[in-house]
Amino acid sequence: MARVRLIDVAELAGVSMKTVSNVVHNYPHVAPALRQKVQSAINELGYRPNLTARRLATGKTGMIALAMPEIDHPYFSELSRHIAEEATRRGYRVLIEQTLSDPVAERAVLRDREAGLVDGVIFHPVRMGTLDIAKLAPGTPLVLLGEAAMPVMTDHVMIDNVAAALGGTRHLLNSGRRRIAFLAVMDGDITGSTNQRLLGYQQALIEAGLPLRPDLVLTARDFTAEAGVAAIEAALERGLHFDGVVCRDDKFAIGALKALQAAGKSVPEDVAVVGWDDTLLARYTSPALTSVAPDKLAIATEALTLLEERIGGYEGVGRHRIVGHSLAMRGSAPRLRE
Template sequence: MAATLHDVARIAGVSIKTVSNVINDYPHVKPDTRARVQTAIEELGYQPNLSARSLRSGLTGAITLALPELSLSYFAELADAVIRAAERAGKVVLIEQTNGDRTRELEVLTSPRLKMTDGLIFSPLGMGMDDVDRLEVPYPLVLLGERIFDGPADHVTMRNVEAARAATEFLLERGRKRIVVIGAHEDEVIGSAGLRLRGYREALDAAGLDFDPALIGYTTLWHRSNGATSMRALLATGVEFDAVFGLNDTLALGAMRAIQEAGLRVPDDVAVIGFDDLDEAQYSLPSLSTVNPGRDEIAETAVATLLQRIGDRDGAIGDARQILARYEIVERESTPPL
């Protein structure tokens, strides 16, 4: 027979009410008591009755995560980190893929499926600042990404400008002065590409170097093939360069392939750095130096922030918050040592 709440309470040596408090993640349970209850739950294989729990609390124990494209490594790894963070909090995650399409993103925000969950972690790509009012929704919402700022929802994001500036300075410190950027978007100001290009330009200005438009490789998507195509196009122009900054790791890996195909050595002839610290960056040849933008911290913070809002029945938290993750430069073989 399936284990019951009474069985868990008996094994843990606590009351049924205490077991219920642990299952519902009430904060006032003592850590040692919580640990005993969780151990008993695991030993017995106890599964809470989610339907009854939902009727009592008005909560489902699930959250929704909406991302642009799970085929992109960054979003796949972000989804994994969110799922793991939610599991540690006793929650399950339902995934929505929007393909970065604005219409699809707006549909997600009003989808009846959201009634199956208690809140939404949302990373838009097609929407922009003109859509900020669309984030006025009647359920807990945490925003990710760099498309919309200063909106009505809590926003967990990365320090794009500062991190891109640090990546560029990292190359400048190693004597590289002709730094190609791969992945820029025409006329973009708000968004990952625009913000990272701004950080690149700030680093050049601080070093007293002129900005050269001939060193900017534009793309639409940020796939590996786009990085390779953009790099080949720049190579065909004959422009001189000694380093490449891929605005994400996937672009950088594609660019590095094109550089090596052209007979250039990495990092001797061309130093390469990316952005995102994907797992695969450790295993390229050479391994890719990159920016770790705090993806795991973003996932942990987004889940914790959403759960705070879900539990904030009386609105005590107040206005929307912006939370910035920490970043670090990860040095590997694609850049020369100092």
């Protein structure tokens, strides 16, 4: 059963291909009678336009690529959902690419993979830095997310990580905590996110007139809840005393919760915990996690707006947009009573 083509419809209706095309596209200047005739021919044959051919002819694909480290990480899947919905609203479809934080896969995103396949790319890099990306200067319109890279020429959307960490830490300070740990820094973490969050944490302590104690900055081996457990266990074992933890990540916070409960500490009474990203996970732990909440919808909207402008031909210098964040208050570090 060969596919029905435009010309088949045209022949059946006794008109030119272009007229059929005009009907398909609801082009206004088609006589009602003809439109009717063409429409029946379309229905009779069950014609569906071949999108690939349309793309080749128009040069527009109506598709954007979204490249992220892991599509099943709650933060990224929640963000993708927003981006997918916003893109649909604007008439784009989304091709999701998973890089698994692999440098080769990341590079591929900016090179040949998308050639002529998508109109633009939204990319959350992990391993590629500012210079790597600047060098690959892709022909494709591009918007970056996250803190790993921010070349001057490329558009970029992020939250103010320093301010967010400052806010989260202040919240703990306001509730009377004085020995607040940071979970965690890592070897080989070049994303910049951690550094900015650490900076905000430190700034809050300084504001409050507290000393910066290096032993309160914990170290983890990777970005898993298990690594968070291990880091807290190690800290407790070496006798570290702390009454609050600011985590760079909800998974770390979950690990902290587990390790603290296992050690007989109660949360938030003995130790208050603040997570990061306000993912689905934060709602389902017990106690539920207070978590820094990036405005994911705003990230999606802003990224698509910038991308659409690039697709529309904007070629100026990179715009760097900071979108809002808040602190989602839950049991692990509850809101203060008034």
